Amino acid sequence: MPGDLPVKRGTLALLLVSAGLTGSCSSTDVTTGFAGLSGTFDVTLANNFVFVTSSDRDELRVLDLASNPRTFVPAPNPLEALSIPVLDRPDALTRDVAYNAEGNDVPGPYIYARSSGSSEVSVVASARDQLRQVARLQAASIVTAFAARSPAEGSGGPSTLYYAIQDPDGIFSADTGGARVMRQELPGPDALQAAEPAAIPEPVTVFCLQPGESILAMTMLAGQGQFAVATRQASGRSGRTLLVTDLGPVADCLQPSAPTHDLSEGFGNVPVRLLVSHPRIVIPNVEAINAGRYIFGIRDEASCSAARECSGVLAVDTESSPPGQTARDLSGAPMLPIFPAGGLPTGLALVPDAPLRIVLDDGSTPPLTVPLLGVMPSSNGYISLFSASDLRQFDLSGASARSSVALLDSNEQPVVIETADLVTVTQDQTLQSTVLYEGSVPNGFYRIIYQGALPGLSGLPRDLSTPRLFEAEASAAASARAGDIIVLEGPDVLCAVDLPIASVEPVAGTTRVRFAIADSQEIPTDCASLTRFTVRVGGDQPFVLFNEAGTFLSRDVTGASSYSIPTEYFFHADTFYFDDDSNPQTPPVPNLSKFPQPPPPLRIRVAAVGREVRRGDRYAVTVISGIRNYIFTPDSTAGTGLAFYTLPGPVVAAQDRSAKMAYIAYPSADGILQVGFEGLTDNRAQSLALVPFE
Template sequence: MKRGTLALLLASAGLSGSCSSTNVTTGFAGLSGTFDVTLANNLVFVTSSDRDELRVLDLESNPRTFVPAPNPLEALSIPVLDRPDALTRDVAYNAEGNDVPGPYIYARSSGSSEVSVVASARDQLRQVARLQAPSIVTAFAARSPAEGSGGPSTLYYAIQDPDGIFGADTGGARVMRQEIPGPDALQAAEPAPIPEPVTVFCLQPGESILSMTMLAGQGQFAVATRQASGRSGRTLLVTDSGPVADCLQPSAPTVDLSEGFGNVPVRLLVSHPRISIPNVEAINAGRYIFGVRDEASCSAARECSGVLAVDTESSPPGQTARDLSGAPMLPIFPAGGLPTGLALIPDAPLRIVLDDGSTPPLTVPLLGIMPSSNGYISLFSASDLRQFDLSGASARSTVALLDSNELPLVIETTDLVTVTQDQTLQSTVLYEGSVPNGFYRIIYQGALPGLSGLPREPSTPRLFEAEATAAASARAGDIIVLEGTDVVCAVDLPIASVEPVAGTTRVRFAIADSQEIPTDCASLTRFTVRAGGDQPFVLFDEAGTFLSRDVTGASSYSIPTEYFFHPDTFYFDDDANPQTPPVPNLSKFPQPPPPLRIRVAAVGREVRRGDRYAVTVNSGIRNYIFTPDVRAGTELAFYTLPGPVVAAQDRSARFAYIAYPSADGILQVGFQGLTDNRAQSLALVPFE
């Protein structure tokens, strides 16, 4: 097992614990419109948007069920504003960095200017206030009262101003602060008044806020903004320094975090409580701000996707957080699709399966869980700021010699070259963390791309032409093979030169004057150009895409790679080499042995046309991903499109809860019952 929190904890865990079993429970509340979830007081609040209400799953009941209504045959309904589709809760951290719960959760609806305030205590569970914001609310976050103070909660919400109600010159969009007295004060015989909201931060013209998260510092929160075009935006750390009189000028953020996120707009922000790691200095609450980057800002390109974290304690603050290697962390990508949610869970117990099949106990200091739009769910080590690598193997490649039908051949070597029994190829240099899993075919005398089955005129038998763009990979020494319907000429025609045809976009393949065309081949109406000469191989990937014909020698093809994971062998010295890690960023592709020096013992022949080396490249990286088992009979058939995810931050979480709009339900994920890289059913429990 490799270095890092995972390895350290496994080494120290010994046999001191085992995975606890979980009770399978069920619940039905008739949810309709499960667009968001939040968790407070061991209660999971979920939207039932089509019914303008919230439902509540009780995590302390046994079996686990929805909180009943006064009529116990029905689940409790909490009426809120119309079409609720986003939830948040009071968040704060005490001096020890632990999460301090507050008395409220909040609901809003896209395109609405209202916010529902719901008491989250078990004996209250009702809407206690409905706030009317000055304009459309686009994001919100809330701070709990100081621990034991009994003071008010503080709601921050972002608004747009499309109608110019604040005046044409004020820029419009802003962050408002709203103090909310406690539930007892609001529900007293003489209810306490709710103060008027005040502006605390002004945005640039045309800018709006997509996401907010509370931080540990007093009055600190982070916001992710977007310009009207959707192509640009900022991520900002803001300190509430008091009311702003007007928004004639945009406010200056405390820290601009945009560069730390690669100057890519962010669409979801999440922070964390204090993290304790054995034998490592603790990480303060809110030090890292994790953001899901917005793919829409650059047409879903990979460089604008994934999860990154910025470090609020770096120098200067707000730089990309650094992982175990000391290098800036790499984006954490989902296993296909786009991220649909993100939650961070302190001290999470997780079941892992090692290469030898053992399942040692593990507690992850900070576990990240990220559902994605293709149905997969990724777990990663947020405390290590990288994906899990559950494999002890290094990057490696294997090769098999196959015939044109891809049946295996047995290799027998001569004295001129040695091919070992494990069939390791020559010149194999694979850097773990930079080489993805892949499968390649190196085909001997393979047809060149775009040069198969080209027409020829038998009346001009020595004329062979093709479009120059298709012939870019052809060269002298390659082979012309004449073809007809179910007929292939037995005599190859070596190409002497490749020459442009004046006044056209075509090239001509010239054969030597001394080269005769066999009489029985002269009438064939098509030809194919195959690799020959000193580079007789053609390299294709698994999808059949042509990659190169230069696969032997000093200038042979190399797999174009970039690091997607920093392994334990990765080295980064910020002082000695601040820009480029000294580990090469290129992995050399395996080379086949010289083909004419190999005998195939099974058939007693030399390697012939169409034989190929099948190369399998293994990254040596095994991430932690899984998906619900949607087969019939598992009760999970509709759990295909996950949404937001939530889990407790009080260091006792053994479960996460994911909203599934596709199923009108929420899915309970039991960390200690999971098996990575498999479809799951026993560790997942639906509540609908």
């Protein structure tokens, strides 16, 4: 039965088996540092330094990861932190990126800074003895995105900066086409600093965009001269994601260039606003994944008013056939979008061979190294970690999807009666058995109240001059029907005699309905003076269903009736797809016998009324997905020093397979937050594993 399938965690389980190869470390090193940051909009990491914008002061500051305690690089006056003056209002950074023959990250000599709406790019030397701006480039138009390639390992060659600009043509100048990608060769820092500005080679155009199109994001890839770009049309509603190969200069942009591959379909034809790739991924007992095979992108919510279908993180596979299809996760199925725990993604980093503390269901904390860890902050303050090597969220729970039912009285106190089995929670459409399909069952809490009051029909006024007249607005009474119950009430008293509703009738010429009671129904003398009434469900549907927030869902949940909750797969178990022909050239196929597609809705039903159930008693139904993702948030309570760390921005981590930390820019705090992977606990507010630098 699908509900009884063991939870699959892919490489998580595999890596735990070999956990003895991984040593346990402290959650973080001793750190200190204050630099007076102001305007921390972006971060990048190169040569064991974290570079951060201090935009309000037109500068960069540098956190030294090799120092102990960890601190900002000092200025010549050691009482102050080093300031690197750059262009005005820097708000975006990038660094030289390349991969060697083994697929490992090759650092370069430069990091780069730009500012929204500016046509300048600052070039900053990133070596320990050269931390300064060595050039400021002036582009022909506004720079909208950039990425850079390191010199080939040991070559001593130039760095290559690619930057995207808007249409550079002036009103009265000749038309050379629209937006484009420029290539700028940059010699090493010593040569660059010694050379006259005129000695820097002129930039050349290498790729031309369609009319009305501009580039929002870029990332370097492992292939020679290859990079990816995410474009946007002026409307903001459409755009392309392209794999581009630098084939040399083009004379002008009167005709758009043809990309090497259009990757848009792999992202669901949704525009992308951030692109990230990765070094070689090494997974024990599994064939390694080549550097740059996957291109991860944050889809742009603005393209469809933040609807779910155009949000989240997806990856495309540059080695699929044809290239650019949605990457397949560990199950063999096209990966599902990875959504944050609320809010919108504000950054994305991929960390190779990241040591991560996990807590299993039994409380044990075995050491774990994740081949490629995804780190995704979001605008609601939460930070999500996911298995980028598995191309899906973590599932840290060993339990399957399940439900539990408790009978409570009107005061929410337990009632000890054997009636819990009367409630069914299942995806079996016949309602004959309990079936829950892993990865499709949403967490939820529901109350099913016996003879509960209908929403909008509580404490309604009653005219004592017409004692048998009971009316309400038709919109509020839409769920009322014959067989329901009128209960007369006063400030502190309820009538002991119910008045069954014989019919619900529209009142001619009004927007109201009348609850008629039988002519033979007498109103008790001691209830005649009560001035209000409430309509409660009765008859053959005597239960009312509410969700955890108290929102009315349904009153038809008894007997043959049930309430349906739409479902969709949000996690793929390992056996979601399977190999049906043992041919490695053909993709796996859906395992429909275990995981029907789409999944059937979740149905909640009360089979019958328990003999001893009283008015106001309720079944408390808890539905648990069985999937536990890895999320956390900074603990902003007093005394943690993290009160202003509420709105995270971009995130970076070292790419040399030694990273134990990630660094997140926090514009809300004018600071950087260091996240120690080995000190975290999932689904809790964190402080001990987090260190701020401001």
